[in-house]
Amino acid sequence: MRGYTKKSIITAFILSFVATVLCPLYLNSAPIELRWANYFPIGTAHTKIMEEFIRDIEAKTQGKVKFSYYPAGTLLTAPKMYDGVEKGLADLGFCNIGYTFGRFKVTEALDMPVGYNTEWVATHVANDFYRKFRPKEWDNVHVLSFSICGLNVLMTATRPVYTLEDLKGLNIRGTGYIAEVVSALGGTPRAIPTPEAYDAVLKKVIDGLYISMETLRAFRYAEVIKYVTEIWFIGQGYTFYLIMNKNTWNKLPTDVKKVFDEYPFEEKFAKMWNEIDIDGKKYGLEKGIKFIQLSPGERIKWIKATEPVIDKYVKRMVSEGFSEKEVRGWISFIKERRDYWTQKQRELGIKSSTGPDDLRVEFK
DSSP states (O other): OTTOOHHHHHHHHHHHHIIIIIHHHHHHHSOEEEEEEEOSOTTSHHHHHHHHHHHHHHHHTTTSEEEEEEOTTSSOOGGGHHHHHHTTSSSEEEEEGGGGTTTSTTGGGGGSOOOOSSHHHHHHHHHHHHHHHOOGGGTTEEEEEEEEOSOEEEEESSSOOSSHHHHTTOEEEOOHHHHHHHHHTTOEEEOOOHHHHHHHHHTTSOSEEEEETTHHHHTOGGGTOOEEEEOGGGOOOOEEEEEEEHHHHHHSOHHHHHHHHHSOHHHHHHHHHHHHHHHHHHHHHHTTOEEEEOOHHHHHHHHHHHHHHHHHHHHHHHHTTOOHHHHHHHHHHHHHHHHHHHHHHHHHTOOBSSSSGGGBOOOO
16 A cells, blocks of 8 residues: 555554444443432431432442532522423422422312321322323423322410311411412411521511421421311322423433333332431420311211312312313322222231321331
8 A cells, every 4th residue: 555654554554443343332331420419408317318219220320321410509409400301401300299389280170188198198198199191391301200108197386176176277388289288177287497496486477387397397387386186087288290301201211211111200209208207206295285087977077178279279270271080080090099009008917107097107
């Protein structure tokens, strides 16, 4: 080959090999970098479980996926979580639909006072609901899992609540559909941010809260609350979502998608919410809080009092273009799956902080 030395030919061959063989191999082996956003503070169970997910998925994908984790709202705050993930500011995000109230209208059926019994039950019902109805409001993202937090209980500072009449005249912290339930029960709802509620009770701005038992420890409410009335029979909680950006999902290799699809997000969430609510109740007992169970007759009154909240939701959805039969069908499905998962919890012997006698954990 005139004009080429043996050395230059070898050099050209090596460069060609590197460009056509080694470089593609290196690029293909480079990990997929994903950003995971979460608004819960560092150190909480909600943040720790995301860390567990990250460790597990990185291990199961054998290093093909690497996460940059942003807890405590350092990348996206709660109200901006969904939009941030949809637009690609984060690849994954964890939040509560209550922060964008009115945006996920179909999914808000899960926030109705339908008597979940326990948060373990509620979390499984939420995922069944999504798999069954696939609300279009989630079409712009890839849903990984739903979950529902500890069931709301009625916490009061000075007056114990044994009947509906005891609740009248009390100012109770509550927002969204939670506030509507407070009103239906005869209380006066006050939209106070959770972190500010401690001082609000202390300063007697509010008389109590309608919220889950985990907050007795997480937000130190056990220091200002004296009574907790358990109302699991109208069981209502906040619905949470874990989502991924749609474009991010579509670009993932098939084997990586398989890892996400097979990962037990649902059961791990159900277990987490259950455990931290038990811990909250335990802490409340240690602080001397009195936990109140209502009589069977009184429970019926509370159920009937909250039925208008569901009726109001149905009317609202009919005004949005859905048929009443369709919306009632969502509620019926939720209750049917509630009963299914309640029986499943019994069979598995799982205990919770609240619920029917045979499902409640006993503290010694």
